[in-house]
Amino acid sequence: MIHFDNIGMRYGMGSEVLKDIAFNLKPGSLHFLTGPSGAGKTSLLKLMYLAQRPSRGKITMFNEDVTAAKREDLPKLRRRIGVVFQDFRLLDHLTAVENVALPLRISGGKGAEIEEHVEELLTWVGLKGRMKSRPPTLSGGEKQRVAIARAVIKRPDILLADEPTGNVDPAIAKRIMHLFVELNKLGTTTVIATHDMSLVEEIGADRLHLQEGRLHMIRAGENTPKLKEEKFDSLAFDSGKLDQKEFGPKVISGDDMS
Amino acid sequence: MTKAIHFLPDEKNHEATRLLPYVMAVMVYLSALALMGSMMLHKGFGDWTESLSNRLTVQVTTADQETRETEVRKVMQLLRNTPGIEHVRKLNEVEIEQLLEPWLGAGNVTSDLPVPDILDVTVSRAVDINLDALNAQISKISGNIHLDDHQQWLGRFLRLMDMVEYTALGILLLVVMATICMVIFGTKAGMAENRETIAIMHHLGAQDSMVARAYQNRFMIYGLKGGVIGLLLAFVTLISLIYLSRDLASGLVKVPELPTVEVGILLVVPIIAAAISMLTARITVMRDLRRMV
Ligand SMILES: Nc1ncnc2c1ncn2[C@@H]1O[C@H](COP(=O)(O)OP(=O)(O)OP(=O)(O)O)[C@@H](O)[C@H]1O
Numbered sequence: 001m002i003h004f005d006n007i008g009m010r011y012g013m014g015s016e017v018l019k020d021i022a023f024n025l026k027p028g029s030l031h032f033l034t035g036p037s038g039a040g041k042t043s044l045l046k047l048m049y050l051a052q053r054p055s056r057g058k059i060t061m062f063n064e065d066v067t068a069a070k071r072e073d074l075p076k077l078r079r080r081i082g083v084v085f086q087d088f089r090l091l092d093h094l095t096a097v098e099n100v101a102l103p104l105r106i107s108g109g110k111g112a113e114i115e116e117h118v119e120e121l122l123t124w125v126g127l128k129g130r131m132k133s134r135p136p137t138l139s140g141g142e143k144q145r146v147a148i149a150r151a152v153i154k155r156p157d158i159l160l161a162d163e164p165t166g167n168v169d170p171a172i173a174k175r176i177m178h179l180f181v182e183l184n185k186l187g188t189t190t191v192i193a194t195h196d197m198s199l200v201e202e203i204g205a206d207r208l209h210l211q212e213g214r215l216h217m218i219r220a221g222e223n224t225p226k227l228k229e230e231k232f233d234s235l236a237f238d239s240g241k242l243d244q245k246e247f248g249p250k251v252i253s254g255d256d257m258s
Numbered sequence: 259m260t261k262a263i264h265f266l267p268d269e270k271n272h273e274a275t276r277l278l279p280y281v282m283a284v285m286v287y288l289s290a291l292a293l294m295g296s297m298m299l300h301k302g303f304g305d306w307t308e309s310l311s312n313r314l315t316v317q318v319t320t321a322d323q324e325t326r327e328t329e330v331r332k333v334m335q336l337l338r339n340t341p342g343i344e345h346v347r348k349l350n351e352v353e354i355e356q357l358l359e360p361w362l363g364a365g366n367v368t369s370d371l372p373v374p375d376i377l378d379v380t381v382s383r384a385v386d387i388n389l390d391a392l393n394a395q396i397s398k399i400s401g402n403i404h405l406d407d408h409q410q411w412l413g414r415f416l417r418l419m420d421m422v423e424y425t426a427l428g429i430l431l432l433v434v435m436a437t438i439c440m441v442i443f444g445t446k447a448g449m450a451e452n453r454e455t456i457a458i459m460h461h462l463g464a465q466d467s468m469v470a471r472a473y474q475n476r477f478m479i480y481g482l483k484g485g486v487i488g489l490l491l492a493f494v495t496l497i498s499l500i501y502l503s504r505d506l507a508s509g510l511v512k513v514p515e516l517p518t519v520e521v522g523i524l525l526v527v528p529i530i531a532a533a534i535s536m537l538t539a540r541i542t543v544m545r546d547l548r549r550m551v
């Protein structure tokens with residue numbers, strides 16, 4: 001579903017913030033994306049949601065070489081990807097309902113059904129009373145939930161969430177994770193960037209771990225390797241080994257989640 | 259064309275373009291006046307010069323009443339026998355009085371005032387009359403008879419009118435250009451103000467045309483609003499002008515009237531303004547977006 005082939009990326013003339021990234025995420029898989037602040041998590045997600053082009057290498061998504069995609073082809077691809085931005089990026093002058101409805105409107109949905117669907121989802125994330133509120137009047141956690149609702153409303157083929165539980169209390173964080181897991185079970189390939197190791201452990205999915213721009217694959221249950229002292233060559237993927245290093249979809253039981 | 263998605267902030271919060279309808283109104287006002295002026299001159303004076311172009315005027319200025327009457331009879335005879343001349347008519351005293359009144363004031367034209375006899379001659383358009391030959395024959399009757407075919411005067415007048423018309427069209431062109439520049443500025447300012455909103459729309463999968471549609475609709479409304487205001491003001495101006503010039507009207511100079519067809523053309527001006535505004539906004543947005551990632 002998402003295939004990175006020897007990707008390097010830099011901002012402008014700066015040094016590479018992502019180096020030799022190679023991996024393949026199978027359709028329907030769920031992965032966490034971890035790593036210290038500034039390691040390049042957001043940058044990696046930007047490549048996946050087509051906000052940034054790599055400075056080298058090839059990215060294949062939906063069986064299409066997106067690094068070679070023409071500008072006109074991007075909207076079609078982007079509509080299949082739901083994104084929870086780290087800084088939410090809601091439209092301040094629209095209400096919560098209008099914000100969440102945008103992806104549906106953009107792909108041509110009409111009036112009443114949209115409204116109903118959106119209100120249902122907002123109720124589910126605990127924003128029943130804030131439907132008509134505009135983002136500037138919402139708390140950080142409330143904004144985050146609006147952003148999440150907007151990302152999942154269309155049940156996208158790929159869901160990319162950047163720190164989706166950074167601003168909410170543990171109970172809501174659990175609820176949101178549960179939502180992602182359910183969505184993933186329905187077939188959405190999911191990548192969640194997070195610092196919250198307790199959630200990672202609870203769900204127990206494979207991890208893409210970034211360290212100083214390099215990617216390390218960590219199987220569910222394994223600990224984060226000690227850095228600096230240890231070598232990660234065995235974990236880092238190069239394009240030649242990709243076929244054996246594919247990660248299958250991780251089936252997660254939602255029993256323990258309320 | 260599908261319905262535009264509502265994603266831009268409300269118009270009243272739009273600092274960059276809030277004043278645009280008013281500037282648009284001024285532009286439409288100016289172009290409507292230029293257009294109206296040009297059309298009225300064209301039509302009004304066109305009719306008038308038309309009516310003069312197949313006319314000749316003959317003045318008989320001989321002082322002695324009897325001699326003059328004989329000369330008038332002779333020259334009328336001559337004119338009626340000239341091929342190409344359709345009609346000869348001597349103006350009566352009332353008509354001459356009317357012609358003089360604007361200069362002398364009503365009631366001041368008395369019978370003892372020496373006024374020439376004037377013959378109004380209608381010429382067939384089909385035949386070219388040899389005016390030189392006619393002139394020669396007339397001067398044989400008397401040296402006090404003058405034939406005026408208005409051509410020299412008309413020529414100068416028409417050149418002036420052409421100049422006025424070109425000037426009006428030039429103004430129109432400049433106003434249209436200024437309007438386009440203004441809409442480009444307005445669109446760019448509006449886009450700069452909503453840069454993040456547009457970026458988010460792109461991330462959610464909106465095409466450039468969706469973004470452009472929001473702007474082109476908005477600018478079409480600006481054009482239409484401004485256009486209607488401007489045109490109303492132009493009509494008020496025009497009606498006042500016509501009203502004022504009625505008082506000055508005399509038999510000599512006809513006040514040009516605003517013909518219905520031309521009024522109809524003017525009603526299209528706001529629509530043209532809206533169309534120019536809309537197209538300019540669309541082209542500007544599409545071009546600028548292509549430069550964004
Ligand atoms: N727009 C940008 N221009 C230049 N450098 C950037 C830009 N965005 C990020 N960087 C740099 O790229 C590196 C990776 O940043 P990134 O935002 O991907 O980190 P992150 O892993 O998401 O961090 P965090 O956990 O704090 O969100 C950082 O060194 C950062 O300074």
Ligand SMILES: [Mg+2]
Nearest residue numbers: 041042086162
């Ligand atoms: Mg980040």
